[in-house]
Amino acid sequence: MTNPSSSTDSSSGTSATSYSEVDLARGTAGAPGTELHLTDDGATLRRSILPGGVRVITESVPGLRSTSLGMWFGVGSRDEVAGQEGSTHFLEHLMFKGTATRSAREIAEAFDFIGGESNAATSKEHTSYYARVQGADAMEAFDVLTDMVTSSSLDPAEVETERGVIVSELADAADDPVDVAQEAFARAAFGDDTPLGRPIGGTYETVTAVPREAVWEHYQRTYASDSLVVAVAGAVDHDQVVERVTADLAAAGWDTTAAVPPRPRRFETEPDADLTVHDVRIERDCEQSHVYLTCQGIPVRDERRWAMSVLTTILGGGMSSRLFQEVREKRGLAYTTYAFDASYAGAGALGLYAGCAPEAVDEVCAVMVGEFERLAADGVTDRELARVRGQIRGAMVLGGEDSLARMGRLGRGEVVTGRLRSMEENLRLLDAVTGEEVRELAEWLVSQERARVLVGPPVWEALDRSRSGSGPISRRKRTDLGEGRGLNPFSTPGTDHLG
Numbered sequence: 001m002t003n004p005s006s007s008t009d010s011s012s013g014t015s016a017t018s019y020s021e022v023d024l025a026r027g028t029a030g031a032p033g034t035e036l037h038l039t040d041d042g043a044t045l046r047r048s049i050l051p052g053g054v055r056v057i058t059e060s061v062p063g064l065r066s067t068s069l070g071m072w073f074g075v076g077s078r079d080e081v082a083g084q085e086g087s088t089h090f091l092e093h094l095m096f097k098g099t100a101t102r103s104a105r106e107i108a109e110a111f112d113f114i115g116g117e118s119n120a121a122t123s124k125e126h127t128s129y130y131a132r133v134q135g136a137d138a139m140e141a142f143d144v145l146t147d148m149v150t151s152s153s154l155d156p157a158e159v160e161t162e163r164g165v166i167v168s169e170l171a172d173a174a175d176d177p178v179d180v181a182q183e184a185f186a187r188a189a190f191g192d193d194t195p196l197g198r199p200i201g202g203t204y205e206t207v208t209a210v211p212r213e214a215v216w217e218h219y220q221r222t223y224a225s226d227s228l229v230v231a232v233a234g235a236v237d238h239d240q241v242v243e244r245v246t247a248d249l250a251a252a253g254w255d256t257t258a259a260v261p262p263r264p265r266r267f268e269t270e271p272d273a274d275l276t277v278h279d280v281r282i283e284r285d286c287e288q289s290h291v292y293l294t295c296q297g298i299p300v301r302d303e304r305r306w307a308m309s310v311l312t313t314i315l316g317g318g319m320s321s322r323l324f325q326e327v328r329e330k331r332g333l334a335y336t337t338y339a340f341d342a343s344y345a346g347a348g349a350l351g352l353y354a355g356c357a358p359e360a361v362d363e364v365c366a367v368m369v370g371e372f373e374r375l376a377a378d379g380v381t382d383r384e385l386a387r388v389r390g391q392i393r394g395a396m397v398l399g400g401e402d403s404l405a406r407m408g409r410l411g412r413g414e415v416v417t418g419r420l421r422s423m424e425e426n427l428r429l430l431d432a433v434t435g436e437e438v439r440e441l442a443e444w445l446v447s448q449e450r451a452r453v454l455v456g457p458p459v460w461e462a463l464d465r466s467r468s469g470s471g472p473i474s475r476r477k478r479t480d481l482g483e484g485r486g487l488n489p490f491s492t493p494g495t496d497h498l499g
Contacts, residue, residue: 016044020425024057024418028259040422043406046238052255053226053262056242057410059233061403067138067236068407070130071149072229074266074415075222077202078124078195078344086166086202086210087218089122093166094215095129096120097158099151102144104158110144118145122200125266125344126415132404135235139244142232146245149223150252159212166207173201178355180282181290181455188280188451189294189342189349196344225254227263231410234403265418266345267301273346277451289358289456293368296448297341297348300416306429307437308341311445313388314380314438315339315371316352320387322371327354333364345416350445358456365452376446379439392430397423 016039025033029051036047047057077088096118097104111118116133118141129149131141173179183199190196202210232241250256275296298304316323316339327337337354352368399405400423413420421429 021421056230058238064234067135067234068132068403069232072128072411076125077200085206089201092122095148146248184280184453185292229414233406270346282455292453293352295450297350300343312339376442380435
């Protein structure tokens, strides 16, 4: 912990410590460093590790009437073994489909009766189940979420029903060339058959083939007290949450007595690895080509994280970014263009994207590469640096103040990074990024092997359109011909999906 100072938490009368950065230590219940009581801009953050290895972390925010609560597990599609591909996303759906004491309808009605919102999210490295409710209803919502994640019945009939729902979800995504391109980007950056390269939601083939027993085994292997993180923010009392967690888990038969630490976080066991990128080309009968350029990036705990945020924002993070100005404003080559990075434990990738007319792909790629290399060679201007700092600062502050955003910060800190930083410390680190640090990172990125992802119509179709001088056929014109009905007439179903 850095820059500690003592203050009094008015809600409990106990001494709390202000902080800038703190490590979220793993250990058995009550071990040194596992209990935290911190303050940040008037909010009180508390953290406990319970017997069984459950981590409970809360942030009480004065003046809020809402509470956001989440059940987090450090398990994602990356953790699926052979024969279980797509199980993580499948399981996320099934958690809402009934337990020994609640039917799917009763779960839905429980949140509707209290006017709450509930949902879940699956990623490559973690899964979360969460709700946003009025503070007075938080414990009731917590009971339902706990029942869902601890006692799902995975009824065989519900498995088959939901299998059809997920297949439809995959088909919907496959109708969208953007989704197809996003999945292709993961394959190009991380490898076709690697855990990070696989689609989060699985494919038509894996989802239709995976048996209920495989999903059940995945559930039993990955969902346990030592992998559970309970994150709550808003109108919340930490002691009340701890008491309810202990009671609900014990009632569900989960281990609430053993002196065991939480499972290691992924970054603690996953070594950093260099990527071997490769080109991916998918022909789709659509009017626009979707192109990604990718190269090695940085893993999730890399200390160059803030420099990367500044770099991607300068390069392609808004209407004043270099890509937007060069590709769209000056040349009119694309409607959408941006830069981003994808970071995981042990690996990361940088991406540049543009959606453009098929005949403009080569020119768009040349412009994107040119701006990328110019950043590495010439660096950034003081004006760019000041503008981007303001841009990121505003996004952080404005997007991080509601209870749901605060809960997500707590959950990701526990599951992904193993640390928390105050808003003030994050703003300080942002302001500390120099133009030379951005240029050096860009120089390193430019030196990495690159690959291109292209999803779009065949080259000959693009050339035919170009020679005709008509460009892509508009949707209105296609509708006039009786073929469009207001939808993209060239879309065809596939199987890829980005969850």
